[in-house]
Amino acid sequence: MPRGNLPVAMNSFFGRAAELDEITKLLTGTRLLTLHGAGGVGKTRLALQAARSVRDDYPDGVWVAELSSETDGDLLAGHVAGMFGLRARAGRPALASLVEFLADRRLLLVLDTCEHLVDPCAAMVTAILTGAPDVRIIVTSRQELCLPYEVVMGVDPFPVPPPEAADLAGYDVMSLFLDRATAVAPGLRTDERAMMAVARLCRRLDGVPLAIELAASHARGLSAIQLADQLEDRFRLPADGERVLVRHHTLRTAAGWSHELCTPAERLLWARLSVFAGTFDEESARGVCADECLPDVAGVLAVLVAKSVVARVGDRYRLLDTIRDYGRDWLDELGEGALMRRRHRDHYLAAAHRMDAQWCGPRQLEWARWARGELSNIRAALDRCLADGDHRAALELAGALWVLWCHLGLVREGRHYLDRALAAVPAPDRARSRPLWVAAHLALLAGDIPLARERATESAESARRHGDGETEAHAHLRLAGACLLVGDLEGARGYALRGAAGLRQAEPTSSGLFSVPLLLAMAATFDGDFDKAVEILRETRRHCEARGELSQRALSDYIRSLALLGRGEAAEASAAAKAALEVSWGLRDAVGGVLAIDQLARIAAAVGDGFRAAWLLGAAQRIWSGFGLPGLGADTMTGLREAAAARAEGLIGETAYARALAEGAASHFESAVTYALRD
Template identity: 75%
Template sequence: MTQCGNLPVEMNTFVGRTAELDEIAKLLTRTRLLTLHGAGGVGKTRLALKAAQSIRDDYPDGVWVAELSSEMNGDLLAGAVAGLLGLPVQAERPVMESLTAFLADRRLLLVLDTCEHLVGPCAELAVAILTGAPDVHIIVTSRQELGLPLEIVKVVEPFPVPPPEAADLAEYDAISLFLDRARAVAPGVRTDERAMMAIARLCRRLDGVPLAIELAASHMRGLSATQLADQLDDRFKLLADGDGLPVRHHTLRTTAGWSHELCTPAERLLWARLSVFPGAFDAESARGVCEDERLPDVPDVLASLVAKSVVARVGDQYRLLDTIREYGRDWLGELGEGELMVRRHRDHYLSTALRMGTEWYGPRQLEWACWAHRELPNIRTALDRCLAAGDHRAALELSGALWVLWCYLGLVREGRYYVDRALATVGAPDPARSRPLWVAAHLALIQGDMTLARSRAEESVESAQHYGDADAEANAYIRLAGHRLLTADPDAARSYALRAAARFREAGPPDSPAPLSVPLVLAMAAAFGGDLDEAVEILRETRLRCEARGELSHRALGDYILSLALFGRGEVAEASAAAREALEVKWRLRDMVGSALAIDQLARIAASAGDGYRAAWLLGAAQRIWIAFGLPGPGALTSTEPRQIAAVRATELIGEAAYTRAYEEGAASHIEAAVAYALGD
């Protein structure tokens, strides 16, 4: 792997846990599956990440962290982990099979963080990986054990707290944690004897639970340690039992409630509303979902919650820790706003997805691609909530509105999962089906399912004509054209493309730019029909149009087709440059189909240029992509003959043994290494 993992940067000081870190390192020499088990707020995640950081040099293929608190759908767990590793599994090959094949010869550490709501799927995933990938180790953090025979469980306890008679308070990690976090908000924190005794009393009251201690310390800006301890004492007395003893298992919830009381009404309301987000969110989404006449200034209130450690800021995003989110969700229910906020969350992502579709063929493609990949947890949650609640029409509209994500940003399999489920719940006739049907046709084409692609596209045409949806009809014709191209009927493909052009003109305003998909289909039809000069002319004109709009995705597809045509005309250097430009953009967008096709094309070019080693290496790398990603292979998208010719030529150039070695090197490479090599000279 060229990457060494995705361990997050530490946002503040790690305190204590020296013995636990040593024990985890030793346990991982005895087991490949270690579960850090403990209550919420006890520090399981932070301990796992610190332990992983301390032993990362033992794993040449990296330490990879899958944060699962926002993943609600066990069916998509393997795909989420695959995507994390740069393996956005697509098509009909089982995801678990693709993932284990990818990991089979790698030595890495996988951290599955926050698994208690997905114990069954996580256990299934762990067994599959550990069985198929002998050098992969897994650390799990969970409030519940996975229950596997090969699992070693390490219980994570709260920090030890000083007894009332303790003399040397500074040696306790609970005290050190409180002081470290308190100094971050109030640099002049007093540490005289009286203050230290109050801090010790406070840590005892909080049972040494790290998150509870951090929440308490965040209030030191306006209170002394003594005042803080007194207030917390009063809060706990409300929950004391008949003997006056606090209900210990309520420690963190009580501290969250106390922090809640110290918030303003606006802060409490935003805290509750933010609990609708399953994980991270940005300021724009917080404002779009939460702001209204009751809460008119979300950015300022959000900043206040960050200052009070209720909301954590990570880069340009924000998140609530799980326990804090659970408290907010309960409060949201008390306010009677639960269903309202779920609808607002859904509507925000639907409207944003629609805007992405409207602006996709323009200068904001990379910006929208980043948004879509970053917001996947929220998108999945919105879809899953719609399907679970029987809000089928909304699920259909949202799954169709996300066509950019499914069709052009690498989420083919996941798109098929959601679109097919949504279509199954809303029967014909219904106007909301027209767009999801052509999206399903597009995904089936990528997966090599020609029969389904044709039937979905034809049904989309019928639905769109019935309801007067010219845009959906035009897009369905483009997919029928693609079907004809891939079934060797370029004349029929040209006819469908021209029909699409006419419907696109009817769909848009008179001054709207012509769609870019039509000339690309016409260029492919010309190239596949043998008229390379016409194809080159169309493509060069289309490239200028793409550049004028700042569009990248169709420009890159055009560059790939141009490379085919130029290579056919014997212009090898120009064909190589065009294929490299196509690969660079397709990889930036995580378009796996486009990336694999471009690498195959560069292998053909290398063979024709006499570089047998490079050709063999690239053929192996491309084949690994087709197989590992579960794609149908180049035979479903283009002729396999050029690839076979390239393999024969490379073998002639360097011999069978050298070809096999180079091919196997390429096949063993990570996708990022393959792309870097393909883009090099």
């Protein structure tokens, strides 16, 4: 298991020595510590710095879940579970899988930005602390969780030098400003008069770190004295000239002042970027924000980064929550809120359709990375459609994202959105036809075969009624899969061939045609006709390689491994299963990965390596428990697994088998893949 996901610090950390010492002491005696304070006060930076200082105390690492982009409390536990590589299990709440995974771990979990999900966070934290005795949690929030065992530590702004202070060098707030300001203006004056102006500026901003950094970003064009003078004006009331300095207004005032120092184009892009959730890339910023009023998005974006309005995260960008809130208010004031939400939706809908069209080709890894990187924005688009009553758009988007749900491991989340959208668009409606076969596919992956049949049958009937031959054919392929999993091989062949005929007539180049030979080969394998299966798959693999297709090629290799082992060719079967596993792991396809690990366990048992077989069975059991039913709930596949377990136990004995099984079950997906790929 990796030792956490603690991000590398992007710049230097100043001060907070007393707070860091206090956090270290508190973590030795409390399991839930909430860092509580206003926006921009530095809660996240403090939590991460504290986590870096204590990470050696946690053998299973420090894990950081950034929650600002998560808006649905029902998906919260799945969000955190996904960070650990866990996948939802059919009929089992994600929280239960998460707690089971954490039960024997010793780690520190940082839940960052929880104030908008206080109740769901409190419920999740309670379950984790109850079921995982060696897990400690740091929460950052503007609101307390109000749990009886919660220790709350207030995070205040930096102390600021009083007007009469003669020694300014000992104040961390001064060091923070000078560090950030000289980064953009290396020749910044630091004589006594300039330092007095910096002290005045820090007092005006009440020592709020984010406000200080915003001010420092303007040092390229303004001296410290000019910055302080302009801020002085911002804090004056026209009526009597008295300064208003209320702490919780300070950051907003600083954001407003920074906003005034931006050009019209910079202000417009700031407002429009507020429509994004989490991070975004430059291409998406252009796609959503560019028009005749804002033609140079890339150039303006670079300036906003230099002014600390937009933060750079690797090759992506994000707005901090307070900055995003200010931009969103300005967007509504401009009257563009609805327009930008619509552009955001349309951008991700168009991208989802492109991913669908290009998935069975050479860009699969690229699209897999895109989908994972844009998950927060995809969720935001779906949530907005559902909240705004744009249900048909939600249904179209959820259906178009079938690759994300079916091939990239987000089965539970896909079912969540499809179920909500289908419920909001009642039958009969043509918009339901395609999403229904996607929902059927997800039900198959979750082992819910009766629901898969129901969804696929309704999809076929709806598509037939509306003259949609391609969708009807896809529905038949899902019915073929359902027949296959219950051992109805003739039914599987029949539906597969009907699906193939429908696709050739409706869409001769459809990627769905890749599924037909795989279904037929699987049916032949289950029927004991291993030579026929290998023959079918030889041609299928050639087509996959010619098209640059990886996902179906991996499934082809998995089925070929089953057939080769059936012919007694263990070495060849092992090579095929490993090829399937390598591709599935590269795509982070949990279903394909765990099927390959199960198969490698069978091969190990067949060649007499009982320990390896037991270890791999344990690892696969752990993965299945976080995703779905073993063997997709099919007796034909679980029987193979049970036979391998019985042979492994017979080879090494009950005690050794139990020990190896437990060792495998304690492994992380990544560790299981590494072990499984060894010779």
